[in-house]
Amino acid sequence: MKFLVVDDSPTMRRIVVNALRGFGYEDLVEAGDGQEALAKLYTENVDCVITDWNMPNMNGLELTKAIRGDANFGNMPILMVTTRGLKQDIVEALQAKVNNYIVKPFTPAVLKEKLEGIL
Amino acid sequence: MADSSMLDDEMRELLESFLVETNEILENLDQQLMDLESNPEDEDLLNSIFRSFHTVKGTSSFMGFEQITSITHKAEDVLNKLRRFELEATSHIVDVLLEAYDWMKTLVKKVEDNDPEPVDFTDTANKLVAILGGNENETASAASEKPSTVDTSNAVDSILGNDAFGEGEGDFSADELAMLEAAFAEVNSGLKSANSSTGDAQKKGAEAQAQPQTSPSPPPTPTPPQSPASQKGGDKKEADRGKRPTRNSSENTIRVDVERLESLMDLSGELVLGRNRLTQITQVLNQDQGKKADTNVDFFRELQETTSQINFITTELQAAIMKTRMVPIAKLFQKAPRMIRDLSKEFGKSIKLEMTGEDTELDRGIIEELTDPLVHMIRNSCDHGIETTAERESVGKPKQGTLCLEAEHEGNHIVIRIRDDGKGINRDAVLNKAIEKGVVSHDQAQQMTDREIYNLIFAPGFSTAQKVTSVSGRGVGMDVVRTNIQKLKGIIEIDSQWGKGSTFTIKLPLTLAIIQGLLVQLHDEVYAIPLSAVVEVVSTDLENVYSVNQEEVIRVRDDVFPLVRLGEVLGTQQPGSDLEDKYVVVVGLANSRVGLVVDELLGQKEVVIKSLGEYLGSVPGIAGSTILGDGRVIMIVDIEELIRNTKSKSATRNVSAHSVVTE
Numbered sequence: 001m002k003f004l005v006v007d008d009s010p011t012m013r014r015i016v017v018n019a020l021r022g023f024g025y026e027d028l029v030e031a032g033d034g035q036e037a038l039a040k041l042y043t044e045n046v047d048c049v050i051t052d053w054n055m056p057n058m059n060g061l062e063l064t065k066a067i068r069g070d071a072n073f074g075n076m077p078i079l080m081v082t083t084r085g086l087k088q089d090i091v092e093a094l095q096a097k098v099n100n101y102i103v104k105p106f107t108p109a110v111l112k113e114k115l116e117g118i119l
Numbered sequence: 120m121a122d123s124s125m126l127d128d129e130m131r132e133l134l135e136s137f138l139v140e141t142n143e144i145l146e147n148l149d150q151q152l153m154d155l156e157s158n159p160e161d162e163d164l165l166n167s168i169f170r171s172f173h174t175v176k177g178t179s180s181f182m183g184f185e186q187i188t189s190i191t192h193k194a195e196d197v198l199n200k201l202r203r204f205e206l207e208a209t210s211h212i213v214d215v216l217l218e219a220y221d222w223m224k225t226l227v228k229k230v231e232d233n234d235p236e237p238v239d240f241t242d243t244a245n246k247l248v249a250i251l252g253g254n255e256n257e258t259a260s261a262a263s264e265k266p267s268t269v270d271t272s273n274a275v276d277s278i279l280g281n282d283a284f285g286e287g288e289g290d291f292s293a294d295e296l297a298m299l300e301a302a303f304a305e306v307n308s309g310l311k312s313a314n315s316s317t318g319d320a321q322k323k324g325a326e327a328q329a330q331p332q333t334s335p336s337p338p339p340t341p342t343p344p345q346s347p348a349s350q351k352g353g354d355k356k357e358a359d360r361g362k363r364p365t366r367n368s369s370e371n372t373i374r375v376d377v378e379r380l381e382s383l384m385d386l387s388g389e390l391v392l393g394r395n396r397l398t399q400i401t402q403v404l405n406q407d408q409g410k411k412a413d414t415n416v417d418f419f420r421e422l423q424e425t426t427s428q429i430n431f432i433t434t435e436l437q438a439a440i441m442k443t444r445m446v447p448i449a450k451l452f453q454k455a456p457r458m459i460r461d462l463s464k465e466f467g468k469s470i471k472l473e474m475t476g477e478d479t480e481l482d483r484g485i486i487e488e489l490t491d492p493l494v495h496m497i498r499n500s501c502d503h504g505i506e507t508t509a510e511r512e513s514v515g516k517p518k519q520g521t522l523c524l525e526a527e528h529e530g531n532h533i534v535i536r537i538r539d540d541g542k543g544i545n546r547d548a549v550l551n552k553a554i555e556k557g558v559v560s561h562d563q564a565q566q567m568t569d570r571e572i573y574n575l576i577f578a579p580g581f582s583t584a585q586k587v588t589s590v591s592g593r594g595v596g597m598d599v600v601r602t603n604i605q606k607l608k609g610i611i612e613i614d615s616q617w618g619k620g621s622t623f624t625i626k627l628p629l630t631l632a633i634i635q636g637l638l639v640q641l642h643d644e645v646y647a648i649p650l651s652a653v654v655e656v657v658s659t660d661l662e663n664v665y666s667v668n669q670e671e672v673i674r675v676r677d678d679v680f681p682l683v684r685l686g687e688v689l690g691t692q693q694p695g696s697d698l699e700d701k702y703v704v705v706v707g708l709a710n711s712r713v714g715l716v717v718d719e720l721l722g723q724k725e726v727v728i729k730s731l732g733e734y735l736g737s738v739p740g741i742a743g744s745t746i747l748g749d750g751r752v753i754m755i756v757d758i759e760e761l762i763r764n765t766k767s768k769s770a771t772r773n774v775s776a777h778s779v780v781t782e
Contacts, residue, residue: 008170011136011178018129054173056166075310083177090299099310100303105180118307 001119002027002044006037006051006063007081012104016050016081019108023115034058038066041073048119053082053093064096077118081106134230137178139374141227144171145220149457152216159201159208169198175223187226190240193247194219200251212250217457218243377483380443387437391727394433395746401426444484448526448535449477451486455497455524462501469508469519470501476526481533481629488607489535489627492600496537496623497522499597504541504621514618516540532651533629538622544615546572552581568677573613574710577601601709605759608651610707627651636726636745636755639704640719641686645753647726647745652758654705654712656720659698673703673714680705680714681765688740688761711762728755 003020005028007013013030020028029044031037033055040046049067053060060080067076080098082089093101099118102110148171155164172195179187194216200206222240229236401422452474463470505520512518523538546569553559553575559567575581579598604611609627628634628651636647637656655675663674664682671682682703686692703714726745731738742757 009140009174009178011133011140012174012181014133014136015178015181018133054170056170077307077310083173083180087295094299094302094306097306097310099307104177117303 001025002029002047004029004031004037004040004044004046004049004051006031006034006049006055006060008032008052008055012052012081016111019111020050022108023112034060034063034066037063041067041076046073046076048077048079048115050079050081053080053089061093061096064093064098068097079114079118081111134182137182138227138231140178141175141223144175145224145227146453147171149217149220150453152213152220153456153460155201155208156210156213160204162202165198165202165208169195169202172198184226184230186237186240187223187230190219190222190226190244193244193251197247197250206250215243215246215250219247375443380440383440384444387433387440388727390433391437394430397426398430444482445480446483446486447477448479448481448486448533451489451493452477452524452526454490454494455522458494458497459501459522462498466501467507468501468505470505471519471521473521473523474525475523479526479528479533481627485533485607485627488603489625492603492625493524493535493537495597495600497524500537500539500541500621504539504543506542510542528629529626532635533627535625535627536622537625538620540620543617543619543621544573544576544613546617549573549575553578556581568679569615570613570678573615576613577611577710605709608649608708608758610652610654611709613710634726634728634755636724637704638721638724638753639685639702639717640721641689641717642691644691645721645747645751646685646717647724647753647755648704648706648715649742649755649758650723652706652708654707657703657705657714659701659703659716661698664698675703675705675714678712680712682714682716683761683765684716685740685756686716688764706758706761708758708762711766713762713765715756715761726755 003025005013005016005020007016007030010032017028017030029040029046031040034051035058037049037051038058041049049063051060051063058066060082064078064080067078068074078098080093080101081104082102083104090101100114102114148168151164151168151171155161155168158164172191176188176191176195179191197206197212197216201208201212206212219240222238222243225238229238405419405423455472455474459470459472462468500522505522506514506516508518511520521540523536525534525536525538527534549572550559550564550567553572554561554564556578558575558578558581577597577600581597601611604625604627607627609625611626612624613621614624615621628649635650637650637653639646639648657673657675659673665672665674665679667679672679673682684692684694684696686696687694698716701716701718702720703716704720705712705714707713724747728743729745730743731741738754740757740760742755742760744752744754746752
């Protein structure tokens with residue numbers, strides 16, 4: 001199982017990566033924004049994307065749409081991790097077809113639960 | 120993430136990462152906020168500022184730094200309104216955001232210092248809430264956009280089709296949660312089943328699913344400005360406009376612990392020593408080889424080649440490592456805009472800041488030492504130098520005063536100028552104050568040149584301010600400036616024209632470990648004088664040498680410097696030797712100047728400062744030693760000590776120290 005962790009904040013990436021390692025996942029790649037993530041998707045054999053929403057260049061929502069619009073990995077499981085707790089935001093993420101959505105800050109247990117739901 | 124299972128070192132790493140990242144964000148954020156004041160509609164800028172607060176809010180919440188989360192959250196809310204153009208970035212809003220920024224800085228510092236004491240930022244928080252108009256929830260309570268796409272699934276439909284769904288921030292009702300769960304489950308299973316199908320069907324399915332979402336604009340529905348539709352537009356623009364330069368540069372750099380650089384420096388120093396030894400051995404072997412014709416010629420040639428290669432590489436390596444310590448002076452200058460902004464508000468003056476040469480690089484250690492002096496000099500210029508708008512208008516100057524910060528390389532030195540077009544230094548006011556404080560006597564005052572008088576402002580506790588302001592006149596004065604510049608082996612000069620403005624010029628060595636030395640000869644010995652301390656060199660024209668209060672001085676144009684025979688100080692020459700055909704090297708430290716008498720000038724060399732070693736201890740007048748290319752060990756003259764001695768000698772003879780050593 002290979003995860004792509006996308007966040008412009010190295011600290012946030014570390015938090016997510018630490019949690020994933022805690023669940024026993026060791027195969028992890030990181031990207032600093034949506035564009036970088038897309039590039040990684042082409043070069044790495046990724047099984048699941050965990051992405052932040054608000055990022056420079058290409059945000060998580062745009063990344064989701066780009067993934068869904070790409071036949072190569074259109075159905076890739078995507079988990080959105082963000083501080084955008086507004087309900088309308090969640091609705092928008094739903095519309096873009098993220099598999100699930102976590103509002104920061106979250107506990108590793110919640111992350112695990114949501115991941116199990118989408119994998 | 121307060122997971123108890125998390126390992127300690129994981130937490131430490133995380134904390135380190137948080138601090139590095141947050142400090143990096145803070146470094147640019149205040150400048151961006153100030154830029155915002157002049158470009159309130161710059162979307163790129165607004166998004167970038169928003170993201171900065173947003174990121175810190177997110178990471179701090181994980182780290183459990185509630186106060187940081189709280190203040191950044193409120194600031195983020197304001198930024199969110201700004202970037203949606205529901206608010207305009209007025210000067211007041213920028214003020215309050217800068218206040219929030221200051222709190223963030225304070226709080227992050229507390230984290231760094233492991234200081235758990237909370238701070239009270241209620242005032243700033245209230246101001247932020249007031250800016251939000253107390254209706255922060257408005258954005259959330261606006262009706263959701265009607266869905267532009269109709270999915271085949273019911274759960275998703277029922278949410279997207281429900282205008283009332285998702286009103287407000289925070290907790291969802293149990294029903295809403297259930298609906299969301301169902302909706303996500305539906306998306307999930309839809310994607311999963313599509314995954315299991317194969318070939319074209321999957322492809323088409325994916326395209327079909329994705330298509331509606333990527334259509335550029337939804338059907339026209341009466342959408343409030345903060346609806347997802349406009350949100351999408353905003354985000355798209357953000358992406359289209361490309362990266363901000365600050366982001367760009369970070370891709371080509373990595374952060375390295377300073378300690379690692381320091382150890383690289385030390386190691387390269389050791390390498391130089393080893394290289395020197397190797398070179399010497401090769402030379403000795405080479406000489407021996409000349410005597411014995413039967414030795415292996417090839418072997419020696421190879422050894423020589425290798426030695427010269429290692430020699431070359433060592434030199435290059437050392438230079439490269441030195442460069443890693445260099446940082447652009449922008450790091451120092453970047454404090455200025457915020458200062459000028461705050462100071463002009465405080466004094467009710469209009470001040471424009473101009474900066475040149477921000478790319479000029481110098482040793483990071485020097486940058487650190489320069490921070491306080493620069494801050495003080497900027498304050499000083501804004502407070503005492505630049506006049507109020509009314510004063511300026513009455514003398515026919517432009518309303519707005521100008522403060523210039525300039526940096527440039529001059530040979531192996533860096534020159535920093537702080538220039539203002541204010542009223543200049545009031546010669547008489549300085550002099551009166553100095554007399555009043557007993558710094559100089561009436562008689563001494565009569566003999567002083569303008570420059571000497573200006574130099575009086577560096578005297579400890581000196582302040583000519585008519586009234587004590589919160590900014591200047593804190594009793595620290597220009598003394599701090601002098602002390603720090605002195606520590607850096609730099610010199611400072613003041614030029615001032617009454618009514619026109621003042622210029623403070625600081626000249627510093629580029630780095631502290633390797634210096635440029637002026638090689639001089641005294642009898643048979645060669646000495647190195649740090650070039651950064653050399654102001655100028657003149658020949659001894661006996662007509663310009665006077666005796667003032669039993670003290671030999673030399674007049675160089677308008678300035679008078681005490682004359683010091685280097686040979687006398689070092690004990691290699693009898694006192695009162697002939698001055699004919701000698702040279703005077705005028706050296707300076709901070710604002711003090713002394714003329715050193717030497718026999719010959721030999722030229723300029725790059726020298727690595729080596730301490731004399733414990734067995735020699737400290738030798739009067741000698742700062743260290745260095746090795747010349749030919750292996751000769753020469754001494755480096757200790758300018759600081761020479762100047763200090765000259766001053767105290769003058770003082771004990773009860774002469775006019777201030778007319779001689781200018782301070």
